[in-house]
Amino acid sequence: MALLFAEIGVHVSLSDPSEEAMDAVMQKAEKQGYHGKVDKYTDYDSLCKSLSSPRLLVFSLPHGGVGDKVLEGLEPHLSHGDIILDCGNEHFENTERRQDKCKGTGIRYIGCGVSGGYQAARAGPSMCPGGDISTLNEVLPLLKKVAAKDKNEQPCVGAIGKGGAGHYVKMMHNGIEHGMMSAISEAWGIMQKMGMGDEEIGDVLAQWNSEGELRGTFLVSIGADLSHKRDEGRLVISQVLDKVVQDVTGEEGTGVWSNTEAIDLHVSAPTLNVSHAFRLASAFRGDRERAKKTFDGGFPPNELTVSNKKTFIEDLRQATYAACLASYIQGINVIATADRAHEWEIDYSQVWQIWRAGCIIQADYISDEILAPVLKSKPSSEDLNLNFSSRVAKDVMKCFPALRRIVAKSVETNQVVPAISATLEYFKVVSGTDLPTSFYEAELDYFGSHMFDKKDDTDPNVKKPVEGKYHFEWKPATSQKEQYGKNYSL
Incomplete structure (x- = not known):
């Protein structure tokens, strides 16, 4: 992000516990033509003296105690009116605690979720700031310069709401992301059992991404791309072990938090819940190998034979879309429920805008056709439940038969479809009386x-x-x- 700010002409003062990491950024700045735009500082006093008041300090830190330690070290060197923009994946309660702490010293603290991965952090991410509205309006002109731009050249950043709303919305973005990733991975697994090679699967994903309900879906597009990548002549995807460890290692807290929030707020979110459980089970590869022996070989997916490949793949596309849509519905319903509880006054038109580009859950069709009619009207959290939208219902009813057929065939042949099957049950339950x-x-x-x-x-x-x-x-x-x-x- 230091290079991103330097690119738009901002003079950046850089500080990091690792001088080696700072030197690497400095070298990149020189190579990319930003000579004199990035300076490094090894102590907080010189760092803060290098900045004019009111200072803007941008955090890009791991969640948890690191942020508290850095804030404590900076406080003696900060002045009334300085702004801290926390761009880490921090828990919203930590954000609000720090906001309250900073009020006494006149320091302004903004929690800003940032999405898009390390590529977007350099090219322009989706940014989700929350906190004091006057402070948000003060920093937005700068953030609009560095944020991702949608197809209409509008920046994917806006004032989300009060308090910890920015980090909360980003947390639930990640919950939605996990539901979508699980569904797409499950579709990939089914196509493998149909005897399709990875590059053929990649071509199917590219087609899905080009038209229809999965049009412009970032996770589908990168799936198409990675399916063709080779290293020393071998497809890289064929060498990737089947375990996701980020939740267990603690480097990724948002998956745990988003599911905990759904449960604590009594919001039904089974697509998100089971996707997280799937990730957790996958992490313990050794345990799965032991259980496989205990269960006399386990219950592996069978090879899948279908009478009409084209028709089946179309069903699979619709089922995958249904699970992606369910992830959005469940995530937004959690956000709306939290908004009511915390009185953040979230601007849902801005939530819609920040998810239009630069973020992992970017999905052009869902954004244009499903979310726009609901969120652009700036609904109150009291009125917001996507299961009550006639536009949502239209797509769910269209996809439901295909979703049911895919789940039935998957059960018959032992395919692994936790998110897709949970989505089927979700729509049955939330509309059942x-x-x-x-x-x-x-x-x-x-x-x-x-x-x-x-x-x-x-x-x-x-x-x-x-x-x-x-x-x-x-x-x-x-x-x-x-x-x-x-x-x-x-």
């Missing part, structure tokens, strides 16, 4: 006296998530003597 949870509720009342509502009750509260009014004495409680009869003894 005769669920087997009646039996679930009855059992809860049986052993726990948890109460239930009755089907013929006309009270409007039965439509809300509130405790029921009725209890039935399914089995009276008994004493130990009554319970054990002849076998009872003191």
Whole structure:
């Protein structure tokens, strides 16, 4: 990001615990023609003295205690009105805690989610800043220069909302990302079991990315690209081991947080939840090898034979799209629920804009056809649930038969489809009004006296998530003597 700011003419003062890392950036700056635009500093005092007031300090740090330590070291050298722009993947509660801490000293702290990977960090990322609105408006002119631009040359950055809203929206962006990645990976696995080679699969993904509901989907486009990459004559993808470790190693916290938030806020998000569980299980390769032996070879996917390859691949495309759409629906529903709880006053038209380019979940069709009609109107969080959108319903109903066929064929042939199958169940459940949870509720009342509502009750509260009014004495409680009869003894 230092080079990105230097490219637009900003003089950058650079500080990092690793002088070697700073030297590498300095060398790149020289090679790219930014002589004199980037200077390095090994202590906070000289760093802060190099900047004019009000200073703008940009953090690009790992989440957690590192940010607290850096902030503590900087504070004695900062002045009233200075701005810290935290561009790390920080937890929103840490962001809000630091914002509160900085208020007492007059320092302004903005939590800014940044998406797009290291390539976008250099070429222009999607940026998601949240905090004090007047401070956001102060930094936005600069951020608009470095942010990614959509197809209409509009910057993918905007004032998202108060407090930790920026980091929260970025966190849920990553949850959506994981759901989409799982679905696309599952589609890749199915095509492999159809006997398709990686380059043929890459061609299919390129076609998906060029038209239809997956048009302009970044994760599909890079899947098409990586399917053709070779190293020393071999396809690189053929050498990649089947484990995702970023959650377990701790370098990626947003996957855990996004799922925890969905659960804590009581938002149904099974596509996101199961995608995360899939990643977790994949990380423990050694455990999976042991379980495979225990289960006498496990339950590997069978080779998949279909009567009409073209028709089946079209079904697979629609099923993959349905899971990507479900990921968006679930993620945005979590954001809206958190917005109501924290009173961030999120601007959903800006959420729509920042996801139009430069970010991992960029999906042109979803953005143009699904999100634009809902989010551009700046809905309140009270009114926002994408499952109530007629435009969403149109696509779900169109894709549902294909989604069902893909899941059925996958179950029949042992294909690995956690996100795709969870999506099928999700749409069945969220639109269902005769669920087997009646039996679930009855059992809860049986052993726990948890109460239930009755089907013929006309009270409007039965439509809300509130405790029921009725209890039935399914089995009276008994004493130990009554319970054990002849076998009872003191």
